[in-house]
Amino acid sequence: SYGLIQAPSVSVAPGQTAKIICTRDNIGTTGVHWYQQKPGQAPMLVISFDTDRPSNIPERFSGSASGTTATLTISRVEAGDEADYYCQVWAGSSDLPAVFGGGTKLTVL
Amino acid sequence: QVQLVQSGAEMKKPGDAVKVSCKASGYTFTDYYIHWLRQAPGRGFQWLGWINPDRGGTKSGRDFQDRIRMTRDTSSGTAYMELTGLRSDDTAVYFCARDVRQFLFDPWGQGTLVTVSS
Numbered sequence: 083s084y085g086l087i088q089a090p091s092v093s094v095a096p097g098q099t100a101k102i103i104c105t106r107d108n109i110g111t112t113g114v115h116w117y118q119q120k121p122g123q124a125p126m127l128v129i130s131f132d133t134d135r136p137s138n139i140p141e142r143f144s145g146s147a148s149g150t151t152a153t154l155t156i157s158r159v160e161a162g163d164e165a166d167y168y169c170q171v172w173a174g175s176s177d178l179p180a181v182f183g184g185g186t187k188l189t190v191l
Numbered sequence: 192q193v194q195l196v197q198s199g200a201e202m203k204k205p206g207d208a209v210k211v212s213c214k215a216s217g218y219t220f221t222d223y224y225i226h227w228l229r230q231a232p233g234r235g236f237q238w239l240g241w242i243n244p245d246r247g248g249t250k251s252g253r254d255f256q257d258r259i260r261m262t263r264d265t266s267s268g269t270a271y272m273e274l275t276g277l278r279s280d281d282t283a284v285y286f287c288a289r290d291v292r293q294f295l296f297d298p299w300g301q302g303t304l305v306t307v308s309s
Contacts, residue, residue, distance in 0.1 A: 112293060115295055115296075117296075123301070123302075124286060124298070124299035124300060124301050124302050125236075125286075125296075125299050126298070126299070127295070127296065127297040127298070130295050130297075131295070136297070168235070168236065170236075170294075170296075172293050172294040172295075176250065177252060177253045178238065178252060178253070179238065179294050180226070180228070180236075180238040180294045180296075181238075182235050182236040183235070184235050185235060
């Protein structure tokens, strides 16, 4: 089997740091991408290739990776950060090239 | 700004076909592949396929090869995805997304809800 594994939920108080983890299981060798999706909206890219942050994304969002684990870190969490976060990789297969994790619901307490 | 705008929600019956459009703006349409993905209620994302807007070539996932048709109109900067033989489990929000590099999707269209019900 292969895939990307995410915990279903993470809760954090405002102003604290949230860490959302994505674990690879026999899949892909290129970087991990992270998307934020708020209810009723399209996903929005927040981190690409493990660590690259688009210019429109606040510096509070950062990414890291080590071994089979990628981590999205959100510092000084705000109420507006409450959303589902999905990791995604290029799996390298022509039949199923894009694979997503199951998503982590970030709840701001 | 770079934007993808999709067509509106659709209600279909089992066996019908649906065609969703995705109009690009803010960049050169033919410079980037467009992908189609879907998100079923309470489920994750599923990749459906891509189209090369420049040459029109397509590639679809194995699960959809017989039912999906992706086309484009370069004059209007619009990509289309048609899914035939609809079943109830095709009920989902369908997204188009621009591939900026090696299956990195940015931005996404706003999504089109397709509901299949008798």
